[in-house]
Amino acid sequence: MDSHTETAALREQFETPGQQKEISTLGMWIFLVTEIMFFGGLFLAYAIYRREFAGAFAVASNTLDVVVGAVNTAVLLCSSFTMVLAVRAAQIGSRKALIWFLILTILLGGVFLGVKAYEWNLKFEEHHVPGPSFHLEGTAEQGPAQLFFSLYFTMTGLHALHMVVGEGLMLFLLWQAYAGKYSPSYYTPVDVGGLYWHFVDIIWIFLFPLLYLIARHQH
């Protein structure tokens, strides 16, 4: 039985299932390296302007709700935990557990996106969206303050976009898991999908302190 599913899942360019798993994992790691370079451009821009306009950035940063941000961080970390459990469930061949942990991961990801949407909406109400109606209390440097929010929207926006892609991946895994495609001898997609999910999580782990926490004590 197992050897049958193995052969069915083995693509023709490979010699063994072990080689196939190694290769898929390596491919995902390299893809994640490209993602780091992609976000790297934004981190560079952030670092330069943060140094240049420390005052305006501190004022702007303090308008973000650190409690909401922290709760969202916790939600995302929990989703990474359920993802790990999903991979573990696939590894030991527990289809039911795999399905439930994937559902939990999807739900937690959804909560994160919902909270993010709430925060974004708040920015519109508070006139903290860069543009003609932008206004930030407490600083004369309205231009640089807009830069902060441009970076905030670009960085959290691209992060959220990656979350949406991740949710899609999870739904695909759920569908496949439901159809019984995974077994202890073949669960590479779950493993590789997990890598992606954790990566998106880690990006947030950098975004949260950069956007919410630095210079908070000054006020």
Next chain:
Amino acid sequence: MITEAVEERENYLNASYGIKSWLLTKDHKRIALLYLHTITFFFFLGGIFATLIRLELLTPKGDLVSADTYAKLFTLHGVIMIFFFLIPSIPATLGNFFLPMMIGAKDLAFPRINLLSWYLLVIGGCFAMYAMLAGGVDTGWTFYVPYSTNYSNTYVVATGLGIFIAGFSSILTGLNFIVTVHRMRAPGMTWFRLPLFVWANYATALIQVLGTPVIAITLVLLIGERTLHIGIFDPARGGDPVLFQHLFWFYSHPAVYIMVLPAMGVISELVSVFSKKPIFGYRVVAFSSVAIAVLGFLVWGHHLFVSGQSVYAGLVFSFLSYFVAIPSAIKVFNWTATLHKGSISFATPMLYAFGFIGLFTVGGLTGLFVACLGVDVHVHDTYFVIAHFHYIMVGGTLMAYLGGLHYWWPKMSGRMYPEGWAKLSALVIYLGFNLTFFPQFILGYLGMPRRYWTYPDEFQVLHVMSTAGASVLAVGYLMPLIYFMWSLRYGAIAGPNPWGATGLEWQTASPPPAHNFEETPVVTTEAYDYAALAAMEEAKVG
């Protein structure tokens, strides 16, 4: 009788038929041919823009096109040639076809991603062509802000999206190559038995994977600036336009090595096989590819010498830029040393290899001129720079691409190209190229700025020479297009190894079977071991 036998044998071309069997293929060889057609189309499209540019510059007055149209012509020439021809050229066609074969693999690690990357190039190309047909884009291929974000009334966003999408094509090709070289090598194919073409493509893939995402985010910010006015590059909000130049060149300088490293890999193959000697200093040549890839990431600031960048930064970037000359020179010296006492054949691919070595050397040495802070201030944004990078990209990459195409054509098609015509075209291209671009060094040195559609009368002689050369060059490029197609039907049957080359790709039939090898090859010798090859042939005969 032999002809019939060849036509009946199953190979990757006749394994299946129909348009679907091509558009949905996962065979790296077929995908390579899809790329070949696509980039050939883009090459001639970019060539049309070049032709119009050279025609306009025939006279000092602007009498063929307006200033605005001229700006669109050089922009589209640059965008098409760089992002849709040169970047994919050697890796996506010759690399796609031969990298798996050279390491003894059945295919690349991710065949479906390989097909996806071709579609991404096509979709990106469609965006660029939409921009072109809708009215063009006039920012230059460098898209410098604030002109591209605040002032240009042309299709910057569509072009930017096209390049963004094509960039993912490049990333995925690089990713595929890295994983394939790491994990798909045949038994016995150690790292230091890899053909140098594989090393070169591996080094290229590193740049594609590390550099391309940075141009992607740069274009996202550019498009965001133009559509939503996010202000990252806008001085009115404290943003810095020079940051754009830093981000842009962080990719676009290494991109030069994406174009030229695979070319160097091709030359290593050609020089070895047509002098029937192993490459002199194999390991040094292999590592010099990686060295160029690494150093390439440390020199982008030499494009910013006159941007207002600090003199200190300029000095550091100038200093580091000189270092690129070391691994480049290592390659040229080692190719030359390989020729020494070799049994040299002057077949067409070797003529291209000689052309490459000569032209690349000129391009590389003038690179030292522009890497020098003081000299660059004088020649910056002049025809000197234009001539310099065309010697690298056209004299280097394109010569190697054509050389490689002639070298591997018998393997890809199963037929020989007509040697006489091919030698003639190599000669025409070499002469046409030098006539086109050498005068531009002088023009630039005398002060002719780039991107102008009119010029003072005293520059006309040199411009006429350049335009005359361009027309010779055009004839040279059309010839292979015609005789390659001719050879598909009328060329002599090539046989598995017409050049007596050592690579694994020559140990299988021409054209290769769908899975490349009848059985997975086992490698027992170093690369370019002609003695072992001869012994093997003898054993077969005996």
